[in-house]
Amino acid sequence: MSQHSIAANSSVVPVQRSMQRSRRWALLWSYFFLVLFSIFFLMPPLYMLITSLKDSGEISAVTNPWWVNRPTFDNYLALFRSNDYLTFFRNSSVIAVIVVIVTMLISIPAAFSLSRMKFWGSTTLATGVFLTYLVPDTLLFIPLFKIFAFINQLTGIELINHWWALIIIYPTLTVPFATWILIAYFASIPKELDEAALIDGAGYFQMLTKIFIPVAIPGIIAAMIFAFTVAWSQFLYPLAFTTSTDQLVLPVGIVTTLIKGDVYNWGQIMAGALLGAAPPLVIYAFLMDYYIAGLTAGATKG
Amino acid sequence: MQNDVTSLQGSAARRPTTMKVFLRRKSTVAFFLALPLIILVTALVIYPALFSMYLATLNKSMERFVGLDNFVFLFKRETFWMVVKQSCLFAVTAVLFKAAIGFMLAHFVHTIPAKGQRKWRGMLLIPWVIPPAMSTLGWFWLFDPTYSALNWIFVRIGMDPVNWLGDPFWARFSVILVNVWYGAPFFLIMYLAALKSVPEQLFEAASIDGANWWQKIWYITLPMMRNIISITVLFSLIVTFSNFDIVRILTSGGPVDQTHVFATWAFNLGIQGNDIPLGASVSLFMLPILGIAAIFILRGVNKRGNEA
Numbered sequence: 001m002s003q004h005s006i007a008a009n010s011s012v013v014p015v016q017r018s019m020q021r022s023r024r025w026a027l028l029w030s031y032f033f034l035v036l037f038s039i040f041f042l043m044p045p046l047y048m049l050i051t052s053l054k055d056s057g058e059i060s061a062v063t064n065p066w067w068v069n070r071p072t073f074d075n076y077l078a079l080f081r082s083n084d085y086l087t088f089f090r091n092s093s094v095i096a097v098i099v100v101i102v103t104m105l106i107s108i109p110a111a112f113s114l115s116r117m118k119f120w121g122s123t124t125l126a127t128g129v130f131l132t133y134l135v136p137d138t139l140l141f142i143p144l145f146k147i148f149a150f151i152n153q154l155t156g157i158e159l160i161n162h163w164w165a166l167i168i169i170y171p172t173l174t175v176p177f178a179t180w181i182l183i184a185y186f187a188s189i190p191k192e193l194d195e196a197a198l199i200d201g202a203g204y205f206q207m208l209t210k211i212f213i214p215v216a217i218p219g220i221i222a223a224m225i226f227a228f229t230v231a232w233s234q235f236l237y238p239l240a241f242t243t244s245t246d247q248l249v250l251p252v253g254i255v256t257t258l259i260k261g262d263v264y265n266w267g268q269i270m271a272g273a274l275l276g277a278a279p280p281l282v283i284y285a286f287l288m289d290y291y292i293a294g295l296t297a298g299a300t301k302g
Numbered sequence: 303m304q305n306d307v308t309s310l311q312g313s314a315a316r317r318p319t320t321m322k323v324f325l326r327r328k329s330t331v332a333f334f335l336a337l338p339l340i341i342l343v344t345a346l347v348i349y350p351a352l353f354s355m356y357l358a359t360l361n362k363s364m365e366r367f368v369g370l371d372n373f374v375f376l377f378k379r380e381t382f383w384m385v386v387k388q389s390c391l392f393a394v395t396a397v398l399f400k401a402a403i404g405f406m407l408a409h410f411v412h413t414i415p416a417k418g419q420r421k422w423r424g425m426l427l428i429p430w431v432i433p434p435a436m437s438t439l440g441w442f443w444l445f446d447p448t449y450s451a452l453n454w455i456f457v458r459i460g461m462d463p464v465n466w467l468g469d470p471f472w473a474r475f476s477v478i479l480v481n482v483w484y485g486a487p488f489f490l491i492m493y494l495a496a497l498k499s500v501p502e503q504l505f506e507a508a509s510i511d512g513a514n515w516w517q518k519i520w521y522i523t524l525p526m527m528r529n530i531i532s533i534t535v536l537f538s539l540i541v542t543f544s545n546f547d548i549v550r551i552l553t554s555g556g557p558v559d560q561t562h563v564f565a566t567w568a569f570n571l572g573i574q575g576n577d578i579p580l581g582a583s584v585s586l587f588m589l590p591i592l593g594i595a596a597i598f599i600l601r602g603v604n605k606r607g608n609e610a
Contacts, residue, residue, distance in 0.1 A: 026515070030410040034422055037407055041429050041483065044440040047451055051443060065451035110339035117332030125336065127600065132347045134537075134596050136544035138565035139589070142572045142582045143350035143357060146364075172346045175339060204331050233433030235547045236565075240573050251435035255551060266443055273436040284431045288424055291431075295488070296495045 045274070052076070052271035059266050075271035085272060087246050088253035091163045092232060092276075095249060098167050099231040100224050103174040107223060110175075111182030112208050116194065126183065133176035141240045144169060148241070163247045169237055174227040181226065181297045185219030186212055222294030225287060229280045250276040357582040364579060372583040381559050381567075386587070388474070389563040393543040393591075396481040400542075401535055403482065404489020409519075411490070412497045423494065430487040438551040441480045442467075445552070470560040473553050477561050480548050485541075489534055496530040497523070533602045536595040544588050564588050 051059065053071045063069060079085045113119070114126045148159040159165040189212060197207045213220065238252045245257055254272045258265065284291050361368045376382045411422050429437065444452050445466035453463035467473050504522050513521070524531075546565040549555065555562035555570060562570070564587055572581015 022515075026413050030413040033406065034410050034414070034426075037403070038422075038425055041426055041487065044437055044444060044483070045428065045432060047444060048437075048440040059449070065449065065454050106338045106342060109335035113332040113335035117328050117335070119329035119332040119336075122332065122336070125340070128343070129339065130600070131596055132343050134540055134592060134599070135347055135351060136540065136565075136588065136592070138544040138546050138568065139354065139585050139592075140347065140350045142568060142578055142585055143354040144346070145573065146357060146578055147350060147353065169346060171342055175342055179339060204328075204335075229431070229433075233435065235433075235435040235550075236569075239550075240569065251433055251547075254439065255435060266446075266449075269439060270443065273439045277432040277436040280431050280433060281428070284427075288427075292423075292427070292491055292495075295491055 045277070048270040048274050051266055052268075052274055054267050056265060056267060075267040076275070078268060079272055079275065084245055084253065084257055088248055088250045089275075091248065092250040093279075095163065095166050095170065096228050096231040096279075099170045099174060100227045102167070102171050103178050103227040104220065104224065106171060106175050107178040107182055108213065108220070109208070111179045111186050112212055114179070115183045115186035116212075117204070129176050129179050132172075133180060137173060137234070137236050140172070141236055144237075145240060160241055161243050161247055163238075163242060163249065165241060166234075166237055166249070169241075170231050170234060173234065174230050178223040178227055181223045181294055182216065182219055184297050185216040189215050218290060218293060219297070221287065221290045222297060225283055225291050226294045228283065232280055354582045354586060357579050358586055360579045362577050362579060368579075372580055375580070376583060381562075382584075384559060385562045385564060385567045385584070388561060389543060391474070392478060392481070392545070392549075392561075392563055393539055396478045396485065396542050397535060397538050399478070399482045400485040400489050400538060401531070403486040404534075405493050405531075407486070407490045408493035408497055409523075411494055423491070426490055427487045429484050430491075434484055434547045435551060437484065438480055438548050441476075441483075442552055445476055467553055468557060470557055473557060473561045477549050477552055480552060481542060481545060484548070485538060489538070492530060492534045493527065496527045500526045529602055533599055536599045536602070540592055540595050543591050 047066070050066060050068055052075050053068045053073070055070065055072050055074060058068075058070060110129075114122055114129070145160075148165070152158050152160070159168070193211055193215070194207055197211055202210065233251060234249075235251045235255075238249045239255075242248055242252065245253070248256065250272075254269060254276060258269045258272055357364070358372055359367055359369055361371070407426060411419055411426070414422065444450060447465065447468060450463070450466060452466070456463055464472055466476050500523060504526075505518055508518050508522060543563075544565055545563060546569065549561055549563055549566045550569070553561045555566050559567075564584055568581045568585040570581075571584060572578050575581070
């Protein structure tokens with residue numbers, strides 16, 4: 001009897017011990033690679049920050065590029081005093097905010113309709129929305145360029161080289177995915193809720209504003225964050241459709257005006273790029289869970 | 303009792319008509335709610351996409367119909383075949399590395415204690431949050447021919463400095479590297495979310511049976527995550543194949559068109575070279591891969607929907 005239990009113990013203990021040991025090794029390796037990849041992932045933004053704190057003299061002197069000897073905020077101050085940069089920032093902000101509003105005004109009713117109310121062709125449309133999300137901007141910018149020219153010929157409205165024209169085309173990038181996120185959120189709201197509302201005599205509009213929007217707030221925030229980041233970082237459309245300095249948005253403005261010929265003012269370029277990356281980063285820092293929910297929503301719910 | 307029956311019959315008789323009116327109203331309301339979306343998608347996505355096909359059949363001044371001459375012209379140019387090769391190489395290599403790194407990192411984050419996971423995840427997603435045009439500028443500066451901070455490190459550890467954007471091989475390497483850097487965090491987030499949904503008991507059972515980590519990945523994780531892996535890979539394939547920002551800012555297609563992908567070459571021809579039909583023809587070559595990937599993604603998404 002006692003022999004038996006000893007035998008059983010001696011076979012269990014080594015297994016446990018080896019599991020513990022392998023667990024410790026797994027942890028060690030995990031941390032090792034996480035540190036390694038964090039260095040790789042954070043190196044460019046960190047180096048941008050380092051460069052943005054140097055003056056041109058220190059950048060062109062052959063010193064350690066990874067260290068700042070005489071930190072200075074001159075690059076940032078110069079940008080805050082530069083009319084061009086402030087114009088880029090204003091254009092980008094106005095566009096991003098309006099695009100977020102327009103996206104929500106289109107996506108929320110459409111998602112409500114596609115997730116809850118059926119009409120002829122609504123299932124096909126839901127699939128179609130997903131497919132439009134897959135059509136890249138790089139396929140559409142050339143025909144859009146030509147369509148803008150036609151509109152100018154027909155009506156005299158000039159859409160090329162006006163920053164507000166971007167507000168018309170950005171929703172094509174934001175609305176499909178925002179609708180997709182919202183369909184997933186609306187579909188998860190129990191049907192009993194809207195039946196109860198209908199019995200209480202609520203109309204569709206009340207059902208949307210009193211039940212669906214409040215319940216789906218996390219999804220709406222996720223969709224808004226998505227729309228904002230897309231509108232803020234879009235590069236191809238403004239590069240193709242705007243040229244005058246006062247019509248540019250941030251990404252294009254930094255690339256085309258701060259890089260003048262062969263004279264690069266790298267400190268200022270890096271400061272400008274970091275400030276340009278700040279709004280999405282700040283949103284991410286404060287609303288990380290919503291940001292990630294928006295990212296994964298597209299795939300976790302079909 | 304009698305009353306009850308008649309009232310029931312009455313409501314039953316009335317129901318079809320009221321129901322019909324109700325349904326009709328509901329579907330009309332629904333249609334109008336979705337109308338802005340339909341207009342937007344038709345006017346600014348479907349119409350331009352079809353218009354692009356029409357544009358591709360015109361001559362440079364867009365006055366004459368030339369049929370498939372633009373494509374014939376493209377097929378005869380060596381640069382075109384170089385762009386085809388580079389686009390495929392760029393997309394396939396970048397997606398493979400993004401998926402592999404994302405998969406590995408998801409495992410590493412999943413292994414460490416739950417307390418620290420949020421912090422690591424938050425830190426590792428930063429490349430994805432920075433607008434690619436901005437971070438690519440940072441990389442451009444890291445790759446600078448004279449002041450390259452990477453080369454500074456290389457020289458310190460006794461390696462030869464690399465001509466990052468000037469040498470065709472290293473230029474190709476650089477655009478892929480930056481794309482992997484930007485896209486891998488997306489895979490990490492997706493795979494981490496998928497890993498969380500794999501029941502922990504499966505791994506415990508496998509450990510007790512003496513399975514090593516490789517067997518656990520091969521027999522548990524991969525089968526459980528098959529669907530999400532295929533969706534993210536296909537989705538990323540589309541996005542990477544149509545990438546513009548990174549190549550445009552880093553190399554503008556150089557040296558000597560060696561790093562051009564479809565999008566950047568179409569931009570050069572169509573907008574800068576003022577040959578809109580030729581640019582449209584080039585960008586149309588993104589359609590086949592898009593269509594194929596889209597079909598498989600839809601199949602995956604529908605399958606997921608049926609399982610749930």
